[in-house]
Amino acid sequence: MGMFVQIEIDYNKCKNVKNCKICEDVCPVEIFKFEKLDNNRKISVVEENIDECIFCNLCLEKCPQGAITIKKLY
Amino acid sequence: MSILIDEKTKVLVQGITGREASLFTKYMIDYDTNVIGGVTPGKGGQTVHRVPVFDCVSDVVKNFGANTSIVSVPPRFAKDAALEAVDANIKLIVIFTERIPKKDVVLILDFAEQKNTKVIGPNSLGIISPGKCKVGAIGGPQNETKKSYMIGPVGIASTSGGMTTEIASLLTNNQIGQSTCISVGGDPIVGMTFRELLPLFEKDIQTKTIVLFCEPGGTQEEDAARYIIEHSYSKPVIAFIGGRFVDEMPGMRFGHAGVIVQKGKGTAKGKVEAFKKAGVLVADTLTQLVDYVKDSLR
Amino acid sequence: MKLYEYESKTIFKKEGILIPDGYLASSPEEVEKIANNLKKEVAIKAQILATGRGKAGGILFAKNPKEAKQLANKIFSLKIKGFEVEKVLVEERLYPSSELFLGITYDLSQKKPVAISSSLGGIDINEISRKYPEKIFTLPINMAWGMQNYQGKLLAKNMGLKSKIMFKAANIAVKLFNIFSKYDCDLAEINPLILTQDGELIAADAHLELEQEALYRHKELEQLNIPIRKDSPRIPTEFEIEAEKIDKIDHRGVAGRVVEFDGDLGLLIGGGGASLTIFDAVRYHGGKAANYCEIGGNPTVKKVKELTKLILKKPGIKGLAVITNVLNNTRVDLVARGVILAMVELDINPSEYPVLFRSAGAYEEDGYKILRKYGIKYLNRDYSIDQAAKTAVEMISK
Structure with missing residues (x-):
């Protein structure tokens, strides 16, 4: 969690999709990272970039599973 | 009235698919500017914010009659893009791109002069005639543009895009509107300078007072001062010079590529003196600038 | 260049x-050798990137190789306008x-x-x-x-x-x-x-x-x-070198171009003509800047944060002024985030530290909201750059 922005991925929805990395592709500030993680998780949130979020909402629009939530903390 | 751009301006965006260009294309449309087309070679047929994209400038001119172009392409393609626009008989070219080599700039200006084309920039943030039209990124998003700029009698020309908006916002806060505001560009060699803009402002009925934002380096201010004396310029001109401290640090570059004092040339002090000789009021602070503008409008 | x-x-x-016929040398011995090969009277010329080397004794003429070596010794020990002489050009004398x-x-x-x-x-x-x-x-x-x-x-x-x-x-x-x-x-x-x-x-x-x-x-x-x-x-200071590294973290926007001064007011100021105006305004109101810098072109939060940290850590700093023009494309909220993150990471309480923020333009409402939450005093576009500079100077002279 960042100081100004909270970004969460609902892995119950996300893990259904194989090798999808649309969020990584659309994010202009590199918040999502596609890599091999445990329990079939493939997407992680890069902690140190969370506060770079500009609320463009592209990830929300493009995620086929609606797995991402973004909150302003101010 | 206003100068350079108004309701009749039909804008073409060269490099429209770029990150910055697509953003300010949206802002221009929001401001009710008539953006009729864009050009990105190889991307003809696409659209950006519903604006059709073409491969060549001549396509847009032939089909829609563009008369103004804003060039926002990487530096290495800027000469080609600008020359293409001049060749296609565009009458006003605003170059947003910065860091274009001088040789290319000189070649663009040479060709433009032959074809009677006006060039603003390089490294210009754009032009705005409040309430009518804006070309380029000047003012930023719609909300902010409306807060900063309003219709009125003051013409602004500035070597700094950021300070164009700052000064306009300061005047707007004091209920003083603007006719046309031009970011002439911060590079050492640019198309229209203060000297070339002053006669346009003089002919414009809406403009009552002209504000110039200046910086150390170059000769624009001295050239403008000479023009004012030689032509007995009829409207009040008020200048503000940012970066007086640069005089004390010769050889060092601050802010824009053009801002450098070398061998005692281009000093802020010299510019203040030249202006004072020409009867131009030089404000020491922005607060004073507003007072001078108010006095001139009385 | x-x-x-x-x-x-x-x-x-x-x-x-x-x-002229000539060769480059980086020691008196090399100079002697070249003079020997040229078999002529030679000119020995200091290679530096400043004018006026002639008057400073950076060009000397020698009749024979032995004299050439002696004179080269002299030139190599010179410091001309702050530049050490590392190489000389040995040419036939014209x-x-x-x-x-x-x-x-x-x-x-x-x-x-x-x-x-x-x-x-x-x-x-x-x-x-x-x-x-x-x-x-x-x-x-x-x-x-x-x-x-x-x-x-x-x-x-x-x-x-x-x-x-x-x-x-x-x-x-x-x-x-x-x-x-x-x-x-x-x-x-x-x-x-x-x-x-x-x-x-x-x-x-x-x-x-x-x-x-x-x-x-x-x-x-x-x-x-x-x-x-x-x-x-001039040779960049440690502080300036650090700042340049920060600006190179990524290509987005500028948060750097720092010049070090010896004052007590840290500055984080807008780019281009605005930085010139703001720096002047601080001096006009009697302030002593600790640095010049530029932020513009919508830099990342990280770059603003690192630059702020660098300035806050500078010895002798009494306060920080974050002043920009009415911004066209740099986002006020991103600058605010960077400044606050820097303070938190340095264990500085933003509501207690002497910091003044004056900015307006793109995403100003979000920016002000953040500043309010962390208790930072800010001025909006109703206050000019001038007034902001004056307020900042008064803030640290209390």
Whole structure:
């Protein structure tokens, strides 16, 4: 969690999709990272970039599973 | 009235698919500017914010009659893009791109002069005639543009895009509107300078007072001062010079590529003196600038 | 990018302008060896990127190899305008019957290249133009056409040359312009151009300055052994070097271009003309800045954060002023985030530390919301840059 922005991925929805990395592709500030993680998780949130979020909402629009939530903390 | 751009301006965006260009294309449309087309070679047929994209400038001119172009392409393609626009008989070219080599700039200006084309920039943030039209990124998003700029009698020309908006916002806060505001560009060699803009402002009925934002380096201010004396310029001109401290640090570059004092040339002090000789009021602070503008409008 | 004399001469030689026979040396022993091989009287010239080396004793003439070594020792121990002498150029000594001037630069007012010639060479061109303005001939050149032979001839004639030598000089002028154009120069100068007693024209000195913005298209410099570098009029401080590293974290926007000063008010200020105005305003109101810097082009939060941290950690800092113009594309909220993150990471309580924030424009409402949450005092567009600078100066003098 960042100081100004909270970004969460609902892995119950996300893990259904194989090798999808649309969020990584659309994010202009590199918040999502596609890599091999445990329990079939493939997407992680890069902690140190969370506060770079500009609320463009592209990830929300493009995620086929609606797995991402973004909150302003101010 | 206003100068350079108004309701009749039909804008073409060269490099429209770029990150910055697509953003300010949206802002221009929001401001009710008539953006009729864009050009990105190889991307003809696409659209950006519903604006059709073409491969060549001549396509847009032939089909829609563009008369103004804003060039926002990487530096290495800027000469080609600008020359293409001049060749296609565009009458006003605003170059947003910065860091274009001088040789290319000189070649663009040479060709433009032959074809009677006006060039603003390089490294210009754009032009705005409040309430009518804006070309380029000047003012930023719609909300902010409306807060900063309003219709009125003051013409602004500035070597700094950021300070164009700052000064306009300061005047707007004091209920003083603007006719046309031009970011002439911060590079050492640019198309229209203060000297070339002053006669346009003089002919414009809406403009009552002209504000110039200046910086150390170059000769624009001295050239403008000479023009004012030689032509007995009829409207009040008020200048503000940012970066007086640069005089004390010769050889060092601050802010824009053009801002450098070398061998005692281009000093802020010299510019203040030249202006004072020409009867131009030089404000020491922005607060004073507003007072001078108010006095001139009385 | 300023070139050393020997680098400029490499280009001259390649493009067919006559230069004296000579070699580069980096020790007195090498100088002796070269003088031995040349078998002539030699000139030993310090290679530095500043003018005025002649007056500082950076050019000496030697009759024999032994004297050359002695004199080289002297030159290598010199410090000229802050520059150490690391290399010298050892050349055959020329015996001029006259010294001339030839230069090409941009006339910013006419927006064209301009060629300059004079019959008075060997002294600084600014000095000539002050003392003998009638001895200077200037000629605007059309960039698209290049310099024509008749223009070269005009320049040569105005150096006071006639007949065969006039044509030779005209030819050099055209070649110099071709270099100016081909290598994207800001300045190309031969001073002095020497007319020898046997009627040869030789470029005794060579001074080229290449335009920084055009270096990307000059890969050939590498083959000529001319490394690409950045000019700096003075050696950067530790603080400035750190700041430059921060600006290079990524390519988005600018948060850097720092110049260190010795005041107590840290500055985080908008870019371009605004930074000039803000810095002036701080001084006008009696403030002593700890640094100059620029933020613009919508930099990342991380870059703003790191730059803020660097400034806050500077010894002697009493407070921080974050002042920008009404922003067009840099986002107020992103700047605010960077500043606050820096303070939190340094364990500074933002609501207690003397910090003043004045900004407006893109995403201002979000920015103000963040600042309010962390208790930072801010001014909006109702307060001018002036008033903000004054408030900041008063804030730390309390």
